[in-house]
Amino acid sequence: MRRSLLELRFSPDTYWMFLPLKGRNSMHKGEKEMAEAAKKKSKVPHVFALMFIITIIMAVLTWVIPAGEYERVKVGARTVVVADSFKVVDANPQGFWGIFDAVVKGWIQSASMIFMVFFVGGAIKILEETGTIRVGMNRIVHKLKGKELWAVGIIMLLMSIGGATGVFANPVVALIPLGILLARGLGYDSVVGFAMIYLGSYAGFNVGWGNVFTVGIAHTVAELPMFSGFGVRVFFHIVNLLLTFGFVYLYIKKIKSDPTKSLVYSAEEAAEQASHFEEQESMDFRHMICTAIVIISFGAIIYGSLQLKWGINHYSTIFLMMAIFCGIIGGLGINGTAQAFVKGCASMAYAALV
Template sequence: MPELAKKKKLQFPNVYVILFACAIVAAILTWIIPAGEFERVTEGTITKVVPGSFHLVEQAGQTPWDVFMAVVTGFKKQASLITMVLFVGAAVSLLEASKAIDVGFRKLAGAVKGKEGVAIFLIMAIMSLGGATGVFGNATLVLVPIGILLSLAMGFDRTLGFAMIFFGSFSGFNVGWANFGTIGLAQTIAEIPIFSGIGARIIFHIVNFLLCYGFVMLYFNKIKKDPTKSLNYESGMELKDYMGDLNAAVDGETKLTTRQLLSLLAGAAGIIAVVIGALKFKWGADQISATFLLVSLVIGLLCGFGVNGSFSHFIKGCSGVVMAAFIIGFANSITVLMSNGKILDTIVYYLSIPINQFGAVAGANFMLLANIIINFFISSGSGQATAVMPIMVPIADLTGITRQVVVQAFQFGDGFTNCIIPTVGSLMGGLGFAKVQYGKYLKWSMPLILVQIVLSFVAITVLQSIGWTGF
């Protein structure tokens, strides 16, 4: 019994404990870091920080009660994303109840038996292209459950399915060359042509994709050789508790019924609608949620569940992903506290000061470092662009750093750490779907992130040394 108690005592805290602890730290920082603000102006649809306008304001330290209120506010601010996670989970649950995914993915897994590396490459390549062009924003989280189900059908774990989708998408998003919400916005604020410098960024994209694909394949080969290396494995688990059924994956006798085929087509139509809507009509989480509500009901009726049964399955499906959805609300409370405590602008301002003290190459590298640090506080790419670019562009002009390099320092700094910071909804929601502890994920993914960051410093050094303008 004492040994069991000791084992429990040494357990890594779950993600809610980690996020709540981070919220407490954020509240403490609002009493330590001076409160300050920049003046902002709106030009068209873009709100910019006015350089040189930073000023201290009255301290707005957050109290213990404010921490609990921030959690509530975090849920309210992320209500659209939380709803999307619930509704997507419900749609996938209905497909599972129809057995359509089970049968369809078994046949697909049987077809790629022995060629899993090729299948993973194609899935990640499609996701990467979507990430680079800004198509897969919220859609990344939508597709994680599909990737998980495919991985289980192939006889592997939930983590592999998450990794195929998440690292596929972010291998493109992190260095995206045609994403208006990040690179396009940053270039607009820097007053250089949108998507200029695309040649170099496509090279960065290819390199980053190959890194991420290689990383995922290392994991694939590791769990194929020894399933207990799975991030989903816990001591005492049986193989079936954390890995898919490999024998079922090669069963070629199973056939889809007409109802199941129509259900799969309805699910595919929903995904296609989401991609087109995001690309052409700038759909957000609300439109995606409505789409999957419709898809859920259509699947339920096609499978003969009836109206009552369809809604019962829908609610049951939502309940299965509540943990993933709640992570997003808890994570946002950290940003709420720092924003209410008025320390976000202060952090940005003081990180920008040392850049003036360095030469162009060293200054460009410090810009990258500053953006990496700032991303832990402002995880939104567009939010970070509007906060840092108006400050860093004038500094760059004074120190000889090219504006294109400033944009690239922002993109690298904002991009790579998105895969580890706990305030990124798609990461924490995806881990919730995959049922992976954040601590385990962090330990596993850090080598990749560190390699990416080191290469980004090398790239910034080279780009500034040659005076890269992107033209």
């Protein structure tokens, strides 16, 4: 059972993070060879390669499948398809040039969305560089010392809000090591650290009541009111979070009663569970201001979406303002803010271009 769970949760690229140090150093040659073999066996084409292959297939199909279209009419501010109005039209098959031209045109048409993803990455990186995210989580642990389950619940709540708004959808992987450190500080194992960061984030991401990357874009394409169905999504966000926390709670209860039932148990791991943060990293005035800016920014996004009919360009402006203000106020300076922003954009290039 332990082996199957580990294989389900962790890929060969990431499972080493959840091993104790001694376990990592003691991996013998045979285990490494097996890991490498599994990695090669499960290797699939890069997502960009798959997308380009699909583009080629679609271009070929333009020579095979008859072209057709539906009539569309305006109903208020929306464009809707007229039922049973499909008709065959002259084909427009795509050749060699069309394949590459389609890629370029696709990115051009999605430019506003691409830049918004870049700005989100830049803002998150600046918050990391200023220490606002790290200090905030550290402060939660110390404020709730003796109430560790509350700490886990609050961190999962914050991560789920970040997931629901799209902030921690992709950067969540970078926060897992911090989550493991926090979990050990609370007296739990690294699996709890992984769960409260990753599962917490996706408990909110699954509904995305404020996620411009998923729901926002889908509503734009479908020409629906931005973030319509907000109340229903918030309700299921709460349901998701409660179910996820319940799952994590049962695991915590199990390893507290018997530490050997931990998925990453070892003598060294058990010894590390007793360690806590010895010194609290204080939240200074700069961190407080940056936290306030983040809260105000997301409040503005939600209000603007619901009341002012904001779109993607408005969100990009908010994230850019958040990045610049937090960088300068957080003490990075002009150059430091610019450097952190560029690093953040670079980290989101994969997500932006997909």
